[in-house]
Amino acid sequence: MSKVITLTDATFEAEVLNSELPVLVDFWAPWCGPCRMMAPVLDELSLAFDGKLKIAKLDVENPAHQGLASTYRIQSIPALKLFKGGQVVKEYLGYREKAMLGAELVQELDI
Amino acid sequence: MEIQYIKSAEEFEQIKKENEFLVVDFFSEDCPPCEKLAPIYEKMATIFPTVKFTKIFRQGLRPLAELLGVSGSPTVVFFKSGAIQEERLSGEIKENDLVFILEKLSGASAEEIKTEDGVRKTDLCIIGNGPAGITAAIYAARYKVDQIMVGDLAGGLMTSSHKICNFPSQTEISGMELSQMMADQVNALEVPQINARISKVEKNSTGYLLETTNGDQIQTKTVLLTAGTKHRHLGLPNEEDLVGRGVSYCATCDGAFFNNKTVAVIGGSDTANTASLYLAQVANKVYQVYRKGALRGETAWIDQIKENNKIQVIYNTEVIGLSGENQLEGVVLSTPFEGNTVLKVDGAFVEIGSEPDLSLINQLGLATDEGNYVITAKDQTTNQSGVWAAGDITNGSNNFRQIITACSEGAIAAQNIFEYLQRKK
Numbered sequence: 180m181s182k183v184i185t186l187t188d189a190t191f192e193a194e195v196l197n198s199e200l201p202v203l204v205d206f207w208a209p210w211c212g213p214c215r216m217m218a219p220v221l222d223e224l225s226l227a228f229d230g231k232l233k234i235a236k237l238d239v240e241n242p243a244h245q246g247l248a249s250t251y252r253i254q255s256i257p258a259l260k261l262f263k264g265g266q267v268v269k270e271y272l273g274y275r276e277k278a279m280l281g282a283e284l285v286q287e288l289d290i
Numbered sequence: 291m292e293i294q295y296i297k298s299a300e301e302f303e304q305i306k307k308e309n310e311f312l313v314v315d316f317f318s319e320d321c322p323p324c325e326k327l328a329p330i331y332e333k334m335a336t337i338f339p340t341v342k343f344t345k346i347f348r349q350g351l352r353p354l355a356e357l358l359g360v361s362g363s364p365t366v367v368f369f370k371s372g373a374i375q376e377e378r379l380s381g382e383i384k385e386n387d388l389v390f391i392l393e394k395l396s397g398a399s400a401e402e403i404k405t406e407d408g409v410r411k412t413d414l415c416i417i418g419n420g421p422a423g424i425t426a427a428i429y430a431a432r433y434k435v436d437q438i439m440v441g442d443l444a445g446g447l448m449t450s451s452h453k454i455c456n457f458p459s460q461t462e463i464s465g466m467e468l469s470q471m472m473a474d475q476v477n478a479l480e481v482p483q484i485n486a487r488i489s490k491v492e493k494n495s496t497g498y499l500l501e502t503t504n505g506d507q508i509q510t511k512t513v514l515l516t517a518g519t520k521h522r523h524l525g526l527p528n529e530e531d532l533v534g535r536g537v538s539y540c541a542t543c544d545g546a547f548f549n550n551k552t553v554a555v556i557g558g559s560d561t562a563n564t565a566s567l568y569l570a571q572v573a574n575k576v577y578q579v580y581r582k583g584a585l586r587g588e589t590a591w592i593d594q595i596k597e598n599n600k601i602q603v604i605y606n607t608e609v610i611g612l613s614g615e616n617q618l619e620g621v622v623l624s625t626p627f628e629g630n631t632v633l634k635v636d637g638a639f640v641e642i643g644s645e646p647d648l649s650l651i652n653q654l655g656l657a658t659d660e661g662n663y664v665i666t667a668k669d670q671t672t673n674q675s676g677v678w679a680a681g682d683i684t685n686g687s688n689n690f691r692q693i694i695t696a697c698s699e700g701a702i703a704a705q706n707i708f709e710y711l712q713r714k715k
């Protein structure tokens with residue numbers, strides 16, 4: 180069960196930058212173990228935060244996405260960036276446990 | 291509760307009206323995934339007594355199936371107070387997914403696996419799902435030991451290995467692939483698993499009460515600790531601030547971001563050596579900084595490093611600082627290199643080994659050696675009765691921490707736990 184949206188370079192602007200809801204973007208790649216650990220955590224959080232926060236992921240292995248990876252200065256994955264009104268307002272680097280990330284998001288989003 | 295076969299649309303409407311929680315399995319004949327689902331579905335019917343379980347032969351009630359948007363078999367749809375739910379399952383349906391939706395639908399928890407107080411009971415809980423944990427689970431499954439494996443990364447540390455050349459049967463394989471193969475095997479044996487970490491341990495009269503980071507509770511007679519190790523950090527003041535801004539602990543994860551850049555690898559063991567070799571494929575230049583006068587580990591890797599003109603090893607030197615504010619700019623060396631104490635790099639990969647995390651070890655009351663490794667006997671028992679340990683976390687296998695030795699310790703532990711549980715019966 181998941182409401183995590185899969186982003187592409189073509190949908191990034193509409194889904195993230197122009198989104199009404201805040202968006203948490205997971206920059207990840209299939210070769211990265213901790214990214215795999217992150218995935219189920221984000222799946223669960225996407226249900227818990229449904230309607231309040233959009234959770235989306237961008238696969239940085241895809242050559243078409245490398246422009247976005249460099250725009251957002253990704254040097255280590257998983258990298259989670261929280262977007263509000265098209266701007267990055269917070270970033271979370273490396274693996275986070277569900278309870279911890281959930282609590283941080285609640286605080287950040289003031290919900 | 292018995293599963294009801296629905297034969298007509300009218301019958302369906304009636305049942306929908308009468309039951310608050312309703313599940314319908316649309317099946318077909320000559321459909322292997324439908325046959326696979328059947329016993330699971332029957333089991334669910336006994337676990338969730340408040341839910342009405344029904345089956346519809348899809349080809350027999352095609353218009354109804356189409357009305358509900360069901361176009362393949364098996365498809366399971368869910369109703370609450372007569373309203374169809376968004377969630378549905380089709381194709382190869384997994385027991386866990388079914389349990390998940392049924393729990394959500396009915397608000398009840400799976401009774402068979404949980405007792406009234408919400409605690410899952412088991413004979414063996416394996417903590418960790420790296421090679422040691424997975425191997426133990428495979429053996430325990432074949433001994434038909436009642437078990438649960440809790441871990442958050444199938445394959446563990448080896449997922450970060452880009453090339454494994456010393457695991458029998460695999461001439462050359464990536465850690466990710468080998469992990470997937472091991473995970474597939476344990477999944478096929480239907481070992482119950484929880485994707486989380488154990489955060490709390492409490493000893494009691496019947497064994498141990500464990501709590502996961504998801505809030506699940508497990509009461510187990512025996513524990514097998516295979517939680518492995520975690521990366522050692524340099525311990526420099528601004529290190530944590532620069533993680534993800536040039537400092538990394540995983541070359542295979544982050545190497546790709548240093549395409550055509552200059553990087554440093556800190557360390558001289560097999561992991562550091564393979565990190566250098568991997569990074570040399572992407573980066574322009576790799577400096578490997580090592581505090582000793584010669585690299586350790588497999589000669590095969592060391593020879594490749596010597597032959598690779600992109601890699602330069604700086605011996606007898608330690609990294610004593612990191613320069614850069616918001617972005618790593620260089621590493622500070624204990625001895626100047628080519629006249630400079632700051633070696634300018636875009637990335638620094640810290641590969642100075644790993645060590646066990648003490649929190650669970652201490653909660654379980656396990657004795658450790660001077661390197662914090664759990665002291666185990668030949669049969670993988672520890673100083674605590676009912677607790678075994680296997681893999682990188684132990685001082686076993688002559689301190690040779692490899693996939694094959696982790697697997698071996700996992701196998702030995704599982705066999706010994708099986709015998710222990712037999713004796714207790």
Ligand SMILES: Cc1cc2nc3c(=O)[nH]c(=O)nc-3n(C[C@H](O)[C@H](O)[C@H](O)COP(=O)(O)OP(=O)(O)OC[C@H]3O[C@@H](n4cnc5c(N)ncnc54)[C@H](O)[C@@H]3O)c2cc1C
Pocket residue numbers: 417418419420421422423440441442443444445446447448449450451452453454455456457486487488489516517518519561564650680681682683691692693694696
């Ligand atoms: C880059 C690299 C390359 C390597 N290359 C090779 C090689 O070529 N050949 C070789 O034989 N070995 C290699 N190794 C070593 C090998 O990966 C390890 O020896 C092996 O993975 C140890 O297995 P383990 O099951 O004991 O522990 P790990 O693999 O560390 O697994 C431990 C598991 O426990 C989980 N865990 C941790 N804490 C908890 C908790 N509290 N609750 C639940 N779960 C928890 C972790 O998520 C993990 O899944 C390499 C290691 C690295 C880092």
